[in-house]
Amino acid sequence: MLRFIVVLGTLLALTLLPLPARERDGVRGQAQEYLGEELAPRAWGLGGAFVGIADDISAVYWNPAGLGGLRGTRFWGRLSLPATGTPFEIEAAAISGWLSGFGISAWYGQKRFLQTDPVREEALTLIALGLDLSNAVAAGASVKLYDNEREGQRWQGTGLDLGGLLRWGRLLQGGLVMTDLLGTKLKTTESDQELELARIVRMGILVRLWEEQLAIAAALDLAQQEELRRIRLGAELRLLGSLAIRMGWNGRELVWGAGAGIWNLLQAEFSAQAGGWAFSVELVFGGT
Numbered sequence: 001m002l003r004f005i006v007v008l009g010t011l012l013a014l015t016l017l018p019l020p021a022r023e024r025d026g027v028r029g030q031a032q033e034y035l036g037e038e039l040a041p042r043a044w045g046l047g048g049a050f051v052g053i054a055d056d057i058s059a060v061y062w063n064p065a066g067l068g069g070l071r072g073t074r075f076w077g078r079l080s081l082p083a084t085g086t087p088f089e090i091e092a093a094a095i096s097g098w099l100s101g102f103g104i105s106a107w108y109g110q111k112r113f114l115q116t117d118p119v120r121e122e123a124l125t126l127i128a129l130g131l132d133l134s135n136a137v138a139a140g141a142s143v144k145l146y147d148n149e150r151e152g153q154r155w156q157g158t159g160l161d162l163g164g165l166l167r168w169g170r171l172l173q174g175g176l177v178m179t180d181l182l183g184t185k186l187k188t189t190e191s192d193q194e195l196e197l198a199r200i201v202r203m204g205i206l207v208r209l210w211e212e213q214l215a216i217a218a219a220l221d222l223a224q225q226e227e228l229r230r231i232r233l234g235a236e237l238r239l240l241g242s243l244a245i246r247m248g249w250n251g252r253e254l255v256w257g258a259g260a261g262i263w264n265l266l267q268a269e270f271s272a273q274a275g276g277w278a279f280s281v282e283l284v285f286g287g288t
Contacts, residue, residue: 035122036061037250039078039092039109041271041278045257046234047248049217052175052204054165056267057094057282060105060128063163063175063202064140067103067130070096072264072287078109082276088113090278101132103140123147130163138165146186148195155186155195170208177202198223204232213238221251246271 037043040058043050050058054066057076074096080089092109107126112119124147130140144159163177179200186195204219219232230251238244244259257271267282 035090035109035111035124038088038090038111038273038278039107039124041078041257041269041273041280042246042259044250044273044278045246045248045255045269045271046217046236047232047250047255048230049204049219049232049234049248051163051177051202051219052165052173052206053215053217054163054175057096057105057107059130059140060094060096060107060126060142063165063177063204064105064128064130064142064161065138065163065165065175067096067098067105067128067140068101068132068138069130070103070105070287071098073097073285074282074287076280076282078278078280080273080276080278082114082274086274086276087115088274089276092280103130104128105130118152119149120151121149128161136167138167139163144180144184146184146197148186153188153190155188157184157186157195157197159184159197170212172205172207174205175203198225198228200228 037048039061042056043058043062050062054063055069057070057074059066076094078090078092080091082089088111090109090111094105094107096103096105105128109124111122125145126142128140128142130138132138140163142161144161146157146159148155159180160182161177161179162181163175165173165175167173180197183199184197186197201222202219204217206215206217208215215236217234221228221230223229232248232250234246234248236244236246242261246257248255255271257269259267259269261267264284264287269280271278
C-alpha cells in the first residue's frame with residue numbers, strides 16, 4: 001500500500017507540471033482527448049468509469065493492467081451507425097492473447113469527422129502488455145501511435161501509458177493510469193509546429209454487489225487543463241447471466257448502453273453515441 005501511495009503521488013506531480021505555453025516556440029497545446037474514449041461501446045455506456053474495471057479488451061486503452069486477466073484469444077470489432085447530424089463515425093478492431101497471467105493486445109481505431117472541410121481524421125494504434133503480478137496486483141503498459149489529419153496537414157506521434165490494478169477480493173478493486181507519461185507531441189513534415197497532447201491521470205474504483213450482478217464504478221480524471229478534469233460514474237446490471245444494461249455520467253452528459261452474450265464465446269455491445277449508435281462484437285476462444 002505504501003508503494004501505491006508513493007506511485008500515486010509521483011504521477012499526480014507529473015500531471016501538474018506545466019506544459020509549454022500554447023503557440024510558443026512552435027508548440028500548440030491540445031486541451032482535448034484524442035479519439036479513444038468513444039472506441040468501446042461498453043466503456044462509453046459506463047461513462048468512461050472504466051479504469052478500475054478494465055475487464056474486457058478495451059483495457060488496452062483504459063487500463064492495460066487489465067489485460068493480464070483476459071484469458072484466451074479474443075477478436076473484437078466495432079462499427080458506427082451514424083444518424084443524420086452525427087458529427088463523426090468510428091471503426092475499430094482489436095486482438096488479444098493470454099498466457100499464464102501475461103496478456104498482450106493490439107488495437108486500431110479510426111475516427112472520421114463528417115462535418116468538416118477539409119476532411120479531418122484521427123487514427124490510433126495501441127500495442128499493450130498486461131501482467132498479473134499476484135492475485136491482488138496487476139500492471140501494464142500501452143504504446144500509442146497517433147496519426148491525425150487536420151487543417152490539410154498530417155500529424156504523427158508516439159505516446160506511452162502506464163497502468164495498475166489493485167484487487168481486494170472479488171468485490172472491490174481500484175485502478176490507476178497515467179496517459180502520455182513522457183509527454184506526447186504530434187509533428188508534421190509540412191511545418192515546424194508541434195501539437196502537444198495533454199497528460200491525464202485517471203483513478204477509479206469498482207464495487208460489485210448483489211452476488212456480483214450489480215457493478216458500480218467511479219473514476220476521477222486529473223489534468224492541468226481544467227476542461228479535462230472529470231468525475232465519472234457508471235453502473236452495470238447483469239440479468240439472466242448474459243444480458244447487461246448500463247448507465248453512466250462521463251462528466252458532460254448521461255450515457256447508456258446494453259450488451260448480450262452467448263456463454264463465454266461471444267459478446268455483443270451497443271451504446272447510444274453522438275445521436276447515433278455504436279456496436280461491437282467480441283469472439284473469445286479458450287476463455288473461462
